Amino acid sequence: MTRTTTEDMINRTVIANRLDSITKEMGLALEHSAHSPIFAEACDFACCICDRDGQLVSQLSGIPILATAGSFSVKSVLRKYPNSITNGDVFIINDPYDGGNHLPDIGIITPVFFEDNLMFFCVSRAHHGDIGGSTAGSYNPKATEIFQEGIRIPPTKLMRNNEFMGEILDLILINTRNPNMLKSDLLAQIGANKVAAKRILEMVEAYTPAVVNKAIAKTLEQTEMLTKKRIREIPDGIYRATEYIDDDGFQEEPVKIEIAVKVEGERLLVDFAGTDPQVKGFINTSVVTATTASGIAVLWFLGDDIPRNDGAFRCIDVHLPKGSLVNPYEPAPMTLCTLTPASEMIGAIFQALNQAVPGRVPAGYTRYAGPSYYGRDPRNSRYYVGFSFCSTGSGGAMQGRDGKSYMSPMSNFGGVKTPDIESNEIQYPHITLYHEMETDTAGAGEYRGGAGMKYAFELYDEGSHIVNFGDGMKFAPYGLNGGNQGSLNKGFFVHQGEPVVMASKEAPRCVAKGDQVILSSCGGGGWGKPLDRPVEKVYADVLDEIISLKTAKEIYGVVITETGIDYDQTNQFRNSKNGNKRV
Structure with a gap:
């Protein structure tokens, strides 16, 4: 191995870890500076860093359904402002039809320039207590269109030359029920991005832009290679599963999420063909949320040692039929999408992949x-x-x-x-x-x-x-x-x-x-199988009041008396249900 290759490898490792530590610091800054309990206590937010093209390079702070979506938001900003992003700008976005998850999750995006060259975007995404709409809190189970759920914010320049564009901020705040809280929390997001931008510039100053860009490109490439390797280890095939949502708040019938995971060589496709059409209620799901949920599920299955960056997502394709629950036509409502539908998508993918390689998922x-x-x-x-x-x-x-x-x-x-x-x-x-x-x-x-x-x-x-x-x-x-x-x-x-x-x-x-x-x-x-649970663990669960004596006997086949486990009766009881296996 040559000295240059060794140096490149060290730089790549150090810079990747440095970016991860910066996203963690973003999260801490946001948590400790926010006003609302949703940020400061529940930590319903996420922070990430994207490169100048909007590729996700780090996302270690916060909840994945928000962090992974940061790349979509940045790319929406790049589409709208292809030639007018300058140093000192800050952008805001929440529209689920254009780079957002759902309306309560507001993204703040700060470009980072080094010597007049755009290098990164810092992204903080957070759930706000109220963003308008017909119901306070913006969860409206009886909404039939997105306009009843709150104010839609397309990719919009919120600050120029590090100064607020007052008309834009006022327009957003006046459409909410608690404008002071919203403003305070937006400032916390902007502040977290500033912390990250400062740390990034320190890093670039120490390594030079060329070294940093090369390290990031190589990190994404290495992640892609590792992800492809893990996919190749899965037997080729199509694995299917179905999950159901109770209802949409209007119809009583359950709503179906049907997926087929197709593994072929080093690529994996999550196909939602067969999923029910979009519905009247607010369980419809944005493309960002459905795509993000699919990627999260697959990467969990593939292994926690795979970095959660754009290199991994290059290997995962997602098919979302237009007009379905997971890709609705405007103006379908969708505020619940990051909770219920996203979770059941992940669960369905887990159940499908468990058929391929059992034991990896919960x-x-x-x-x-x-x-x-x-x-x-x-x-x-x-x-x-x-x-x-x-x-x-x-x-x-x-x-x-x-x-x-x-x-x-x-x-x-x-x-x-x-x-x-x-x-x-x-x-x-x-x-x-x-x-x-x-x-x-x-x-x-x-x-x-x-x-x-x-x-x-x-x-x-x-x-x-x-x-x-x-x-x-x-x-x-x-x-x-x-x-x-x-x-x-x-x-x-x-x-x-x-x-x-x-x-x-x-x-x-x-x-x-x-x-x-x-x-x-x-x-x-x-x-x-419950009958395979060690009797001592069953007994401990009874003592902890997690299960009752009745459940211990009828479900787990463990007989417990006032003096403890009755091993003879337990053996007889389990043998009657489970062959001749001894406890």
């Missing part, structure tokens, strides 16, 4: 279902919009590991954090009644899913509203390789002492002081 994760709530806080008369992040369910099991309790849906991969109960009560006018794991909700298996959660809170402001949105009240998280499904979501609204069952997609309900919301969230799916 069973089904929780499906989100919980309300947003909004009104005037009686303590300070300020308008608020809150989200029940505490209603998160749990993850699915996989070979060798039980599912983790208290995880966000698959599209977020646990990236969204749950706020601290006490700080959440300070932010919003409600009191938490209880928040705990629920017995017998974990999907049974040799490796069981995480337990679902019981969560309830009481509102004490008069005249507020809640909007329940989500899924998973008809279809539970799937099990794999003989594992059982997880549990379903359930929700009750107790209005003036009378409980009412909540649907997963509801119009706003008026709230009286003292009304309560009671939620049971999905437990994750199990992996492997």
Whole structure:
């Protein structure tokens, strides 16, 4: 190996890791400078860096469904402003029909110049509490077109020469219910990008633009080669799977997501032919979200050592039939797309690829279902919009590991954090009644899913509203390789002492002081046959109240008495169901 080759390899490794550390620093800056709890506590955001052509080169901070989409947003900016991007510009975007996920996710894009040459784009994408529309919080289960969901922002220049274009900012802010909060959070995003730009320029200064560009090109090339190698290791074939969404909030029939994963040589195609046509409700999915979800699922299967950059995505093709749920005609609504449809796309791809090489992917994760709530806080008369992040369910099991309790849906991969109960009560006018794991909700298996959660809170402001949105009240998280499904979501609204069952997609309900919301969230799916779970683990689950004595015996075949495990009866019970296998 020559000295030059060794030097290039070292530069490539150091620069790639440097960019990853910069995206992490972006995330920390955003988390610590943001005003809203959605940013500062739930961390519902993502940061990434793209090269001058919009290729994704680093994305290690935040949730993948947002980070991976950054490249789409940059390319939309490049299409609209091909010859008019200058140093000191900042762009804003959220339109799901032009480079965005869904309207609440606003992208801030900052070009980075070195000596008058465009080299990078820093991108922060974050979910904002309200971006207008007919329902506060912008999740409107009864929207029938995107115009009812909030303000659409095509790729737009928000700053020039590092100064706000005031008319643009004012136009956006006046269309939202909490403009001060939105402005503060946009400033946090802009600030995070500034931090990244400063670090990038320090790096370029130290290495020169030529060295940095060469290192990035080689990094993407190496990632592409590794991804192709992993795809070649999968047996050629077509692997099919289907997932269902409960409904769209209007029709009662389930909505089908049908996929075929075609592996041929060193390329992989995710084909959504067979997926249902677009629907009336807000579960339609943007091209950005559907493409991103497909890439996330495939890369999870291929291995976590593959860098999540554009080199990996070059090997993955996605077919999204026009007019279908995953590529609708305008102006179909689509605010729920980053939660429910994205998660079920990932789940369907997992189930298909599990047929090719079993054991690499988890069973089904929780499906989100919980309300947003909004009104005037009686303590300070300020308008608020809150989200029940505490209603998160749990993850699915996989070979060798039980599912983790208290995880966000698959599209977020646990990236969204749950706020601290006490700080959440300070932010919003409600009191938490209880928040705990629920017995017998974990999907049974040799490796069981995480337990679902019981969560309830009481509102004490008069005249507020809640909007329940989500899924998973008809279809539970799937099990794999003989594992059982997880549990379903359930929700009750107790209005003036009378409980009412909540649907997963509801119009706003008026709230009286003292009304309560009671939620049971999905437990994750199990992996492997429950009768193969070691009896000692079953006993531990009983002691931890994750499962009951009845479930231990009837599902796992383990007999537990007051003195512990009865091995003789357990052997007899399991043998009657499972051949002659001894425990």
